[in-house]
Amino acid sequence: MNEKVRELLNDQINKEMYSAYLYLDMANFYNDKGLDGFSNWYEVQAKEEMDHAMMIYHYLHDNNQKVTLEAVGKPDKVYEELIDPLNAAYAHEQYVTELIHTIYGEAQKVNDFRTVQFLDWYVKEQGEEEKNASDLITKMELFGTDPRGLYLLDQELAARTYTETTLATMSL
Numbered sequence: 001m002n003e004k005v006r007e008l009l010n011d012q013i014n015k016e017m018y019s020a021y022l023y024l025d026m027a028n029f030y031n032d033k034g035l036d037g038f039s040n041w042y043e044v045q046a047k048e049e050m051d052h053a054m055m056i057y058h059y060l061h062d063n064n065q066k067v068t069l070e071a072v073g074k075p076d077k078v079y080e081e082l083i084d085p086l087n088a089a090y091a092h093e094q095y096v097t098e099l100i101h102t103i104y105g106e107a108q109k110v111n112d113f114r115t116v117q118f119l120d121w122y123v124k125e126q127g128e129e130e131k132n133a134s135d136l137i138t139k140m141e142l143f144g145t146d147p148r149g150l151y152l153l154d155q156e157l158a159a160r161t162y163t164e165t166t167l168a169t170m171s172l
């Protein structure tokens, strides 16, 4: 594997783990506010991000590549309004999309078609992540300022369940 591509993938493991930690911090914020549905949503989100990291971890090992684990950054955002984590999550997913696109571009440059195919899942996933994050902001703006609306939205988010994704189960 091209060293630059390997390095970018290796770094992405850390970025996905940081995403998990960032979302756990958002769950933490909503837990303190008594919004169990919102916190459930972000706990599930955190688990999915760990899956994203593990899939890259296994992809590198399956291709005989070295994996180096670095320190995961501290989530240091301070949230005040209930909508703050939602906005931060959307901005974060847009940032992650850029990261994935950068790796994709590098893999294409060196004709690493296997990595390109592997990353196709991530490209599609980022589209869904951005849509989910942006939809949540829209719903919050529409219903979140009304206590009854907020209650129902919290119930909706409480229904989100986690399904593990692995290299074996990932499909486009």
Ligand SMILES: [Fe+2]
Residues within 6 Å of the ligand: 016, 019, 048, 049, 052, 096
């Ligand atoms: Fe991710």
Ligand SMILES: [Fe+2]
Residues within 6 Å of the ligand: 019, 049, 093, 096, 129
């Ligand atoms: Fe994500």
